Amino acid sequence: MLTSGIKRFFASESAGGIVLAIAALAALIVSNSPWSEAYRAFGRIPGEVRVGEDWLVLAKPLVVWVNDLWMAVFFFLVGLEIKREFVHGELAQRSQAVLPAVAAAGGMLVPALIYVAVTWGDAVALRGWAIPAATDIAFAIGIVMLLGSRVPASLKVFLTAVAILDDVGAIAVIALFYTHQVSPLMLLGAGACLVALAALNRARVMRADVYVLVGLVMWTCVLKSGVHATLAGVLTALFIPSDDGKGHSPAESLEHGLHPWVAFLVLPMFAFTNAGVALRGLDPAELLNPISLGIALGLLLGKAVGVFGSAWLMIRLGLAAMPGGASWSQLFGVCALCGIGFTMSLFIGGLAFAGLGEDFETRVKLGVIGGSLLSGILGTLILARAKD
Helix, strand or coil, X not given: CCCHHHHHHXXXXXXHHHHHXXXXXXXXXHXXXXXXXXXXXXXXXXXXXXXXXXXXXXXXXXXHHHHHHHHHHHHHHHHHHHHHHHHHCCCCCHHHHHHHHHHHHHHHXXXXXXXXXXXXXXXXXXXXXXXXXXXXXXXXXXXXXXXXHHCCHHHHHHHXXXXXXXXXXXXXXXXXXXXXXXXXXXXXXXXXXXXXXXXXXXXXXXXXXXXXXXXXXXXXXXXXXXXXXXHHXXXXXXXXXXXXXXXXXXXXXXXXXXXXXXXXXXXXXXXXXXXXXXXXXXXXXXXXXXXXXXXXXXXXXXXXXXXXXXXXXXXXXXXXCCCCCCCHHHHHHHHHHCCCCHXXXXXXXXXXXXXXXXXXXXXXXXXXXHHHHHHHHHHHHHXXXXXX
C-alpha cells in the first residue's frame, strides 16, 4: 500500500504533468501562429538585478532568467526529493535501492551510446550525448496515474525511484561535462557558502529560510563561476535538516510547500519558453538530422532497452526482487515511459549547444519532443494492454 505522503506526491505529479503538457502544446501552437514573433519577443523581455552601482549586475532576457533562476528552484525541489528518498524513502535501504539504481544506470548508458553511435564523426553533434539520458518524472507519473489500477503501486514507486536517480545522474553530468571557463574566485565563494550551510546543519538550525538565504548567495557565486547556477539549488537542499528531533521535518515541509509552485508555475513556464519550435518552412530532412534522430532513438529505444534490460538482468540473477504484483509486460511498459525526457532533456540540450544558433535548438526540440511523445504512446499502449 502507498503511504498518504506518496499518494499526495503522485497526485501532484499527475496534475503537474497535465499542466506541463498544456504549456508545451501552447508553445508549439503559438510559435507556429501569426503570434510567433510575439512569442519570440516574450522570451527576450529584459530583466535586471543591480546591487550598488556596479558591485553586482545581472542583466538577462526572460528565457535565461527562467533557465538559470527559475530552474534552480526546480533543482532545489529535486534536491529535497533526493534527500527524502535516501534518508527514509524507497532508496534508504540497499535492498530497495538496488533495482531502480541499476535500472537508472542502464537507462542513462544505453541512450547515450545510441546517440553517440548515430552522431559518430561529428564533434559538435557529440556534445549532446547526455540529452536522451534523462526522464521527466511529471509526464511519466502523470501517465501512470491516468492509467489507474492498470499500473501496480510497486511500479509507480519503481518509476519514481528511477526518475529521481536519473536526476542525480543528470546533475552529475551537468557539473562534470557542461561547465566552461571556471572562475576560481567565484568557486571559492560558493565553497564558503557550502561550509556555511554545513555549519548551520551541524548547529541544528531548523529555519529553512536561513538555508535559502545562504543558497541565494551561493547561486550568485555559482552563476558567476561558470558552473551552471541550477546546481546551487541541489546543494542547498541537501543541507536542510530532515528531522528536528520532535517529529517534524523542515526539509519535507519545504518540499510540500514548494511542490505546487514548481509543478504549476516553474516547469510550465520553462516548457512554454523553451518548447516552441517553428515548423513552417522546416526541411523534412531535419527530422532525420543525426542530432534529432540520435535524441529520439535514445529516448524511445535506449531508455526502454536500458532500463528494462538492466532490471531484467538483476531480477534473473536473483540480485533484486520483481516489483510486487507486476508482470513483465507491465514492467516493460513503465520502462518505456522512462523515455519521456522532456524537461531535463531540453535543459541539457540548451547547455550542450549553447550559442550555436537556432538550427541546433530546433534539432534538439524535434528530437526531444518526438522521442518523448513516441515513448509516452508506446508505454501507454503496452500498459493499457498488459495483463497482470
